[in-house]
Amino acid sequence: MVSMQIPWWGKIGAKLLLSRLPFGYDVWQRLGLFRHGQMDTSEYAIRVFNGHVEKAGLINRLHGKTVLELGPGDSISTAVIAAAHGARAILVDTGAFARSDITPYQELMRVFTKQGLAPLDLSVCRTVDEILARCMAQYMTEGLTSLAQIESESVDLIFSQAVLEHIRKREFREMMQECRRILRPNGICSHQVDLRDHLGGTLNNLCFSQRIWESNFFVKSGFYTNRIRYSQMLQIFSVVGFAVEVTDVRRWTVLPTTRCKMALEFKDMSDEELCVSGFDVLLR
Numbered sequence: 001m002v003s004m005q006i007p008w009w010g011k012i013g014a015k016l017l018l019s020r021l022p023f024g025y026d027v028w029q030r031l032g033l034f035r036h037g038q039m040d041t042s043e044y045a046i047r048v049f050n051g052h053v054e055k056a057g058l059i060n061r062l063h064g065k066t067v068l069e070l071g072p073g074d075s076i077s078t079a080v081i082a083a084a085h086g087a088r089a090i091l092v093d094t095g096a097f098a099r100s101d102i103t104p105y106q107e108l109m110r111v112f113t114k115q116g117l118a119p120l121d122l123s124v125c126r127t128v129d130e131i132l133a134r135c136m137a138q139y140m141t142e143g144l145t146s147l148a149q150i151e152s153e154s155v156d157l158i159f160s161q162a163v164l165e166h167i168r169k170r171e172f173r174e175m176m177q178e179c180r181r182i183l184r185p186n187g188i189c190s191h192q193v194d195l196r197d198h199l200g201g202t203l204n205n206l207c208f209s210q211r212i213w214e215s216n217f218f219v220k221s222g223f224y225t226n227r228i229r230y231s232q233m234l235q236i237f238s239v240v241g242f243a244v245e246v247t248d249v250r251r252w253t254v255l256p257t258t259r260c261k262m263a264l265e266f267k268d269m270s271d272e273e274l275c276v277s278g279f280d281v282l283l284r
C-alpha cells in the first residue's frame with residue numbers, strides 16, 4: 001500500500017502512474033503496493049468467515065451447504081475454511097488475484113489443527129488448483145459474467161467483506177439481481193460495506209465529477225469505489241427483491257471532508273447520509 005504520509009491527491013497521482021507500468025498484479029502484490037485485502041492472512045480469513053456465518057445464524061449448520069464469497073481478493077482461503085465445516089465454496093472475483101503459492105493454506109491447516117478442528121488433508125496438494133479440487137470449490141474470476149453462470153437458487157450463504165463498494169457502479173444493480181437469483185429461498189446474504197474513500201479513509205473520492213471518477217482511467221487505478229451511498233445501496237437491495245436487515249451502522253460524528261469541495265451529486269446530500277462510513281447488512 002502507498003505510505004500513509006502521502007496526501008490523498010498524491011496517492012491518486014501515484015496510483016494512476018504506477019498502475020500504468022507494465023507489471024502484473026502478482027508483482028504489485030509481492031511489493032505490497034496494490035493489494036486486494038488480507039484474505040491471505042489466516043487469522044483475518046477465519047475471522048471474516050466466522051463473523052459472517054455467525055451473523056447469518058449458521059454456526060454449526062454449514063454441513064452440506066454452498067457458500068459463495070464475493071470478492072475474495074488475495075486468496076482462496078474461504079474454500080479451505082468452508083470445507084473444514086463440511087461446506088462447498090464458490091469464490092467470485094473480477095480477476096485471478098489469489099496468490100499462486102500455497103503457503104496461506106498450509107498456515108490455515110496449522111491453525112485448524114491447533115484449534116482441534118479436523119480439516120481436509122491438503123498435504124498432497126501442490127497447487128492452488130489442487131486445493132480447490134480437494135475442497136470441491138470453484139474459483140470464478142469474471143465478476144458479473146461468472147455470477148450469471150451459477151444455477152438459480154443454488155447458494156445458501158453469500159458473503160462479502162469490503163467488496164460491494166468496489167463493484168463498478170454501472171454493474172451494481174445487476175450484480176445484486178444475480179445474487180437474488182442464485183440464493184436459495186431460505187438463503188441469506190451477509191455483507192460488510194466500507195463507505196470511506198480508499199485514499200485515506202475520508203470522503204475525498206466525492207470531490208470528482210461522475211465523468212472523471214467513472215472513466216476507465218480512474219476505475220483501473222486501484223482506488224476505485226462506486227460512491228453509492230448508504231440509503232442508495234439499501235434501496236437497490238430492496239428494489240431487486242431482498243428483505244433488508246441492517247445490523248450495524250458506523251458513522252463519523254462530523255463530515256470528514258468539506259461539503260463545498262464535493263461534486264454536485266453529493267453536495268446536496270444530508271449530513272446524516274454522508275456521515276455513514278460503513279455498515280453491515282443481512283439480505284434474505
Ligand SMILES: C[S@@+](CC[C@H](N)C(=O)[O-])C[C@H]1O[C@@H](n2cnc3c(N)ncnc32)[C@H](O)[C@@H]1O
Pocket residue numbers: 036037038039048070071072073074092093094095097143144160161162163166167168171175
Ligand atoms: C478491498 S478487496 C477485499 C478483498 C477481501 N474481501 C478482503 O476482505 O480481504 C475488494 C475485492 O472485491 C473484488 N471485486 C470488485 N468488483 C467485483 C465484482 N463485480 N465481483 C466480484 N468481486 C469484485 C475486487 O477484485 C477485490 O478482490
